[in-house]
Amino acid sequence: MEGYPLEASTKALALERPGSFDPVEAIKHGFLHFKREKFDKFPEFYEELAKGQNPKFMVFAxxxxxxxxxxxxxxxxxxxFSFRNIANMVPPYDQTRYSGVGAALEYGVKHLGVGLYRCSELNCKTNLTVxxxxxxxxxxxxxxxxxxxLPADGSTSTDFIQDWVKIGLPAKNKVLAEHENEPFPIQCKHCEKEAVNTSLANLLSYPFVRDRLIxxxxALKGGYYDxxxxxxxxxGLEFRVHHDLSI
Incomplete structure (x- = not known):
């Protein structure tokens, strides 16, 4: 509803059960702060954004x-251009599973700066901005x-989470082989980095990613925020934790 006042559009939500946390007020004050301190102060910047997006980065977080x-x-x-999921994982190319990741990756690598349909017309040879x-x-x-x-017997106790994180099993297996005697928290720390490398390797299974790499x-980069x-x-893409940059 274009131009519909925030207070009116959320009035019904405010009638929901009260509590110490008021999501409506948090959203309202957050947006009003953004509009006052950013949107209204830098109109030229947001006018440029309205013309299209040309990001240089795609981030899986x-x-x-x-x-x-x-x-x-x-x-x-x-x-x-960002995509967020549990444990920042990129699964291998598979058109029958994890299509949300594949769709985001395809759009980011092939269509940004061109548009979904014009890319087919242009054969994706121009404006590959990411x-x-x-x-x-x-x-x-x-x-x-x-x-x-994850249990060694392959059993699961969640509807989605354990099946999803199995994408990172190669990282887990590598950590257990190399750090078998380390305490569990240290193994997890190693796996946090190795799982990034697993996702970098999985990116190579997407033809449109591999084509642009060739x-x-x-470029493909792994990052780790402590x-x-x-x-x-x-x-970089060496499939081991080798720091080109450490800050």
Whole structure:
């Protein structure tokens, strides 16, 4: 409903059960702060965004509320095309499963800056604006802890989570082989990084990603944000944790 006042559109929601946390007020004040301090102060910037998006980054990040790639890396609106899920995982190419990830990846790599239908007309030879895919791992990841805790017999106790994190089993197996005698929290820390490498390897199974890598128009990077110590590690496509950058 274009132009519909925020107060009116959320009036019915405000009648829901009261509590110490008021989601309607939080949303309202958050938006009003954004509009006052950003949207209204920088109209030219938002006018440019209305013309289209040409991000240079595509970021796969975790849904963890403590980990916001735009906040950590100082990305602004329009800088990064983002996809977030449990444990920032990229599954192997499979048109029958995980289509949400595949659709986001295909759109980011093939269609941004062109449009979904014009890309087919142009054979995707122009305006391939995403130049780097970053898989953004982080410390104290609950999804990785769940992966490392998977029962050896393959049984599951969740509807979706355990099946999803099995994408990272190659990382878990590598960690157990190399760090068998380490304490569980240390194994999880190793797996948080190795799971990023597993996702980087899985990206190569997507033909449109591999094609652009061969052409030299796309880079793949792994990142790890330690929010406990305020550190960020970045590495390239070597399938091991090798730090090109450590801050």
């Amino acid at each position: 975790c849904s963890d509320s403590r980990v916001n790639p735009s906040h950590v890396l100082n990305f602004h609106p329009g800088d990064a 130049e780097c895919i970053l898989v953004f791992g982080h410390s104290l990841c609950g999804g990785i802890e769940g992966l490392m805790s 052409k030299g128009t796309l 929010f406990v110590h305020g550190r960020f590690d970045l590495w």
